[in-house]
Amino acid sequence: MPADRSTALPAVRPLLPDVLLACAVALVAALADLYGPDHRTAFAPYWDIALAAPLALRRRAPATAAALVAAICFATWLTGVIAVAAAPAVLIMLYSLGAWERRRWLLALALVVAESGVIMAVARWTPHGRQWLTALMATGTVTAALVIGLYVRTRRAYLASMIERAETAERDRDHQARIAVAEERTRMAREMHDVIAHSLAVMITLNDAVAATAPEGPIRETVTQASEVGRQALSEMQRILGVLRGAGPADLMPQPGVEQLTDLVAIARSAGLTVELSISGEPGHLAPTTQLTIYRIVQESLTNVLKHSRNVRRVTVTLIHRENRVRIQVTNDGEPATTANASAAGHGLAGMRERTTLYQGRFQAGPTRGGGWEVLADLAVTDPATAA
Structure with missing residues (x-):
């Protein structure tokens, strides 16, 4: 049974892009600490590097990386150091948790910890007149980061599910064909x-x-x-x-011929169809294989009417014998089959076409001008084995 793509994430996740991301965040934050106007302490670049380092594990071990970022942020709060990398590291980790972590209780805990950090940071470093606005904006930002991560994970799972459905449908189609x-x-x-x-x-x-x-x-x-x-x-x-x-037993009952068409039409009538059978001309002597071909074409045509046509009021089966040929015409006045139904009936149409070709005949099937569907086959009554 194939694995569920929505929950079975890749065992080996890319490490190099995450390492490069961590290095980029650390470099930008360190340069901002060294050369920015808000430079306050010589130890700030080291804190920024420490905050950016766990980002290298954001996809391989998102819970561990998030715990490290939270711990370092708490340490900077205790020491009073304003780290430039704190905000981007927290937002990236929240996004990564939403995108890669499946434990709901841990996601809820991460949101609570992030909100607690926002309150602590606003209370310590934001002027009193702007605390409510700053806290509101920061809360919306951290929540949005987590929600975006969850959306990406859901979208990825949805696409994986659609791919799996397509593969399953293809396998089912091949199985039905076999x-x-x-x-x-x-x-x-x-x-x-x-x-x-x-x-x-x-x-x-x-x-x-x-x-x-x-x-x-x-x-x-x-x-x-x-x-x-x-x-x-x-x-x-x-x-x-x-x-x-193959391995299965075969049914060895005698095969039907033209004389059994009446029984075939009766079966179709018992299924609810109004079927009229018309046979004209002198059939002469028909080989058993020729009679079987005629019977199979009529049988498959009536089966397709039952399976694929809708609102059928009348079906007409006409056999016209003339000299060394026989013309088979099966028409109905129902709504033509949809594209999906026509595709499903493809094996039956192909079989009728092959049988007609074997008898040097012409075959066509399609909708009629006045609505409905028509199957037309014109066969040579000479037994192909005799002709060969």
Whole structure:
């Protein structure tokens, strides 16, 4: 299970930027003590350096660094030294605590200590006429520093959470794609077993019968050789089916054809759709694989209507047989699928397109002019195995 990015902060935090920040605060404060107009004691630069030093640990150990800054500030108050680095060190530490410290009781304690320091500093060094205003401004400043740190931490946690959600969504999408592929492979294995493997078994049986009754000679030898080739093909087919099925068992029930379209439409009607089935023309002899392709295209089209269309009042399924081709048209008058739903149905549309291409056909699916959705497939009824 992935770690929670909102609470699991990096184990190793950058040290060099914090060291450089501490050095910069110490240098500026020391120079201000040495050359500024408010220079009061020769020891002030050392206090400034001591106050700036804990800033190097502000992200690696924010609580320890804050305690050191508080202790040094209290020492300067006791000795009466006005350190230039006191204000920036306190504000930086409060910000760092808000941004990196997760213990709420410690954050509350830091705010209380900072406010106590403000009161003590104002009482000792601020003239009486300006104490209330100075205390109010200092209180707002230290509170703002802590609040800004908390906001930065919350924002960082929010961004980490969004990244994790995106990664989780991507993993779920890939998982669903793998499931869809596995289901399609299982269905392909089932269809190959019931149609192609069955046809091979029948061919082998007929050849064996001819070989058993034919007299010795070239005919018997040719038929026997044909039976052996058929057995090899059947063995190879079984090996391919094992790869397609994977570890899961496959359903080996007989596969449906054109005659089962009535049952399919009845199932769709029981789900609440108003479906009309129209078959015209003379179908002639259709190979089992061709009938299965027609059935699957109609089945997938009706499934997409149930899953992705809204406010559907009527669905029309039309089969038109003419010479050596068959035209399949499934239309509905509902609202077209949204972009998200259309994306989710992408595997079904891709499967129908592949089945149509296998039969030298044309496939298209999309919204109609008057509203609704239409699936149109035009297939050659010649069995592709025979054509090959």
